[in-house]
Amino acid sequence: MSQYIPTLDYYSNGLPLVCTMYASSECYFGVNLNPLCKPCDVAYTLIPSMAYFEFLPVCRNNGISNSIAIPRSLNEKEQQELVDLVDVKLGQEYELVVTTYAGLYRYRVGDVLRVAGFKNKAPQFNFVCRKNVVLSIDTDKTDEVQLQNAVKNAVSHLMPFDARLTEYTSYADTTTVPGHYVLYWEISQNGTIPIPPSVFEDCCLTIEESLDTVYRQNRVFEAIGPLEIKIVDAGTFDKLMDYAISLGASINQYKTPRCVKFAPIVELLNSRVVSSFFSPKCPKWTTPGLKQWSNVID
Numbered sequence: 001m002s003q004y005i006p007t008l009d010y011y012s013n014g015l016p017l018v019c020t021m022y023a024s025s026e027c028y029f030g031v032n033l034n035p036l037c038k039p040c041d042v043a044y045t046l047i048p049s050m051a052y053f054e055f056l057p058v059c060r061n062n063g064i065s066n067s068i069a070i071p072r073s074l075n076e077k078e079q080q081e082l083v084d085l086v087d088v089k090l091g092q093e094y095e096l097v098v099t100t101y102a103g104l105y106r107y108r109v110g111d112v113l114r115v116a117g118f119k120n121k122a123p124q125f126n127f128v129c130r131k132n133v134v135l136s137i138d139t140d141k142t143d144e145v146q147l148q149n150a151v152k153n154a155v156s157h158l159m160p161f162d163a164r165l166t167e168y169t170s171y172a173d174t175t176t177v178p179g180h181y182v183l184y185w186e187i188s189q190n191g192t193i194p195i196p197p198s199v200f201e202d203c204c205l206t207i208e209e210s211l212d213t214v215y216r217q218n219r220v221f222e223a224i225g226p227l228e229i230k231i232v233d234a235g236t237f238d239k240l241m242d243y244a245i246s247l248g249a250s251i252n253q254y255k256t257p258r259c260v261k262f263a264p265i266v267e268l269l270n271s272r273v274v275s276s277f278f279s280p281k282c283p284k285w286t287t288p289g290l291k292q293w294s295n296v297i298d
Helices: 002-012 076-081 144-161 197-210 213-220 236-246 263-271
Strands: 021-023 028-031 044-046 052-057 093-099 107-119 122-130 163-173 180-189 228-232 273-278
Touching (some): 052 076, 144 163, 144 180, 144 197, 163 236, 180 236, 197 213, 197 273, 228 263, 236 263
Antiparallel strands (some): 044 122, 107 122, 163 180, 228 273
C-alpha cells in the first residue's frame, strides 16, 4: 500500500497515518506499539497467543516464488526448515506460517516479513511483500518491493506536469520475442501541459535502471525486450476491481494486484489502453573485471 502514501499525505495535510494492527482473514497476528510512527517505520509485534507462529526463511538472492497461486501447504523439506518465533534472527526475512485455533495447520499466509527488532523477547516485523508477486521472463525475478521502488523513481518525471500515478499493475509479456515487462499506468493530471512521449520513455528507462543487475544484464544481451508502459483510460482499475468482485473477491479485502497473469484481466487492461511507450535504450550494466556494457546492442 506504500504507493498511496504521497496521495494520503497530500489530502490529509500532514495528519499522521496510523497503522494499528497486522491481520488477515486467517487470524490476527500482531499490533503496532508505536502507532504514530511514519508508515515506512511501522513494525508489528506478534502476539504469541493469537496462533502458533512459525517462519520459513526466505532467500532474497533467489527471488520470490513466481507462482500465481501461493502454495498453502509445506513440503517435507520446508517443514524441516521452519523456525520458531523465539528463534528468528534480526534482519532476516521469513515467510509467515500459522497454525490456528480454527484448524489451519502450518498454513502459509503468503506474506514475507523482516525482523525489525524485539519488544522484550517478542520479535517485531516489517511487512515486506506478498510472496506471489513477481515478474520473470528469463533468469530475472522482480518482486513487489523492487517493482514499487522502480515505479516510485520513475513517477518523478511526471511532477513537472502536475500529474500523478493513480494506479498501476504489471505483466510479463512472453508473446513477444524476446519477452518484455509491461506496466499499465492510470494517470491523473491537473495541469494543462500535455506530457510528451519522451517523458514516458524516460519513465521506462528509469524503471529499468532501478531494477537489479540480473534484469539489466538480460536486457543488454537481448534475453529481455525493452520495458513498455501502457497508459490506460481513467477508471480502468475500478473496472478491474468490479471484475474481481464479480468472480467472488471480497470487496473489503480487495487490493489492486501488482502483477497480473490471468488472461481475461490482461484482455480487460489492453482494451483500455490509449497509448504505449517503450524504453528507448538498454539500461547500464556492469560486472566485475569487465568494462561497462551500456547500449552495446544499440
